[in-house]
Amino acid sequence: MTVPTSGGPLPTPTTDRGGLPEIRRxxxxxxxxxxxxxxxxxxxxxxxxxxxxxxxxxxxxxxxxxxxxxxxxxxxxxxxxxxxxxxxxxxxxxxxxxxxxxxxxxxxxxxxxxxxxxxxxxxxxxxxxGWAVHVPRRLQELRIELAKAKEQLRAALDRNPTVAELATHLGLPEEEVLEGLLAANGYAADSLDTPDEPDALGARRPLAEIVGGDDPALETIEDLHTLAPLLRQLAPRERRIIELRFGQEMTQSQIGAELDISQMHVSRLLNRTLSTLRTGMLSDPAPAP
Missing domain, CATH: 1.20.120.1810 (Four Helix Bundle (Hemerythrin (Met), subunit A))
Known part of the structure; x- marks a missing residue:
């Protein structure tokens, strides 16, 4: 027996399928x-x-x-x-x-x-x-509480609430509210191909051309890669002076006491070594064999 899909009396159970009626849809x-x-x-x-x-x-x-x-x-x-x-x-x-x-x-x-x-x-x-960036569970739950508090305060104040008002409403420190607001930015992410707001001429550029900038750390990494083989070519004492001066930030007097040489001698060795390294950094690399 087939059960109707809407309206009408319920069918009488049959003996097959454990005594239950047949339902096709x-x-x-x-x-x-x-x-x-x-x-x-x-x-x-x-x-x-x-x-x-x-x-x-x-x-x-x-x-x-x-x-x-x-x-x-x-x-x-x-x-x-x-x-x-x-x-x-x-x-x-x-x-x-x-x-x-x-x-x-x-x-x-x-x-x-x-x-x-x-x-x-x-x-x-x-x-x-649902989160574009993974954040701790505590901050995920705080985002929901902040959204509810914002809605309630916006209706009562007829404006967007401040961080202090949100903190008072929720009974939380302002630092925790700020952390929750910052974490809420990780819920959704825009594509770098998303057009930005039109400029004075009506042109719209993708975010990839606007957001971000040159990272100075990249140049530092290149310099360190160039410097590493030059340091390996130094004599052991010169390499030790460079390590003490720039690695352990010791003064020339302290380096002289460490190596049992005069401060003047340390100064001459340091200047000569830095000149050698500077010349190597500015010269073109030797062609690979």
Whole structure:
């Protein structure tokens, strides 16, 4: 016997499939019919032996009949972006957990019991995958609290709240509020190909041409790579003087005492060594053999 997808009286159970009716299109069933049949399927599911064909049929049909509940809950996250199919799939995991743990004897509507499971899986999905930059869980939760506090204070003050007002409202130090606001910037990221605001002439350039600049540390790295072989060519005493002067930041007097030579001698050796290194740094590298 086939169950109608909407309206009409519920069918009389048959003897096949563990005594449950045949449902050809459970995902197209009206929510009211799904609620009525879910009670019947749950009553029978607890009597069937797990792993049997009848048990799998009852469990799978319950999942498909209640898919509309998952889609209904998923619609509230439509504005947050992301693929709705992924959100629905995550919600189905919560639905399956609710079906496996639901106890008919509690006399609670299955929808009341299942929605928190579905919501929990969706929130966990956004918490773990929704951030463009990974931040600690504490800051993720603080971002949600700050968003709620901003909305409440904006409605009360008719303007955006200050950091001090947010801190007072939440009972937190201002430093922690600032940390939460900074971490919230990592929730979403824009592509470097995103056009910037138009300039006076109406031209729009991608962010890659505007954001950032030359990093002076890159030039330092190149200098260090050039300097390393020149240091290896120095005599041991000259290399030791360079290490003591620039590595340990010792004075010339301290270096003289360390090497048992005069400060004047240290000065002459240091100047000669630096001149040698400077000449090597400015000359063209020798061609590779």
């Amino acid at each position: 459970p995902t197209a069933m009206a929510p009211q019919d799904a609620r009525e049949l879910s009670r019947q399927f749950f009553d029978r599911l607890r009597e069937l032996e797990e792993g049997t064909h009848a048990y799998q049929y009852a469990r799978n049909t319950l999942i498909e009949m209640n898919m509309s509940m998952v889609r209904y809950v998923a619609r509230r996250y439509r504005s947050r972006g992301g693929d709705m199919d992924d959100i629905v799939q995550v919600g189905i995991i919560g639905l399956i957990k609710a079906i496996d743990r639901f106890d008919v004897s509690r006399e609670v509507e299955f929808s009341t019991y299942a929605v928190p499971y579905i919501l929990g899986e969706m929130k966990r999905f956004f918490r773990d995958t």
